[in-house]
Amino acid sequence: MKHIIPELGNTNANTIRSKSAxxxxxxxxxxxxxxxxxxxxxxxxxxxxxxxEYELGEREIETKFDDITNIQYTSGTTGFPKAVALTHHNILNNGNQLGSIMNFGPDSKLLIGVPLYH
Structure with a gap:
């Protein structure tokens, strides 16, 4: 990183100022x-x-289940490449279905590594 951003050694983590970035x-x-x-x-x-933290709470209240949370880019194997929008509901439903199929319980944990492409 120091080769790309030589100013790192002389900067505060919260106030990065770099000519290269x-x-x-x-x-x-x-x-x-x-x-x-x-x-x-x-x-x-x-x-x-x-x-x-207050602003995060406000955004959480405003977030709807059908708001877009992830945009994946397809390779276009069956047509032209395109962007596909996934909602919070898509992601949560995927986790719910996987947990159900895998017999997860209340103490189980599931990590869904959603790719940025498909």
């Missing part, structure tokens, strides 16, 4: 090792503000 706002990394100019995934909750 002018629209970059944050870099989030997994793991426990600290990296100058980057935010560890585990720290995300700690750095959120009360205002951000």
């Amino acid at each position: 002018p629209y970059l706002e944050n870099i989030i990394v997994c793991g426990t090792k600290k990296h100058k100019g980057m935010i560890n995934f585990d720290e995300l909750y700690q750095i959120s503000s009360i205002q951000e």
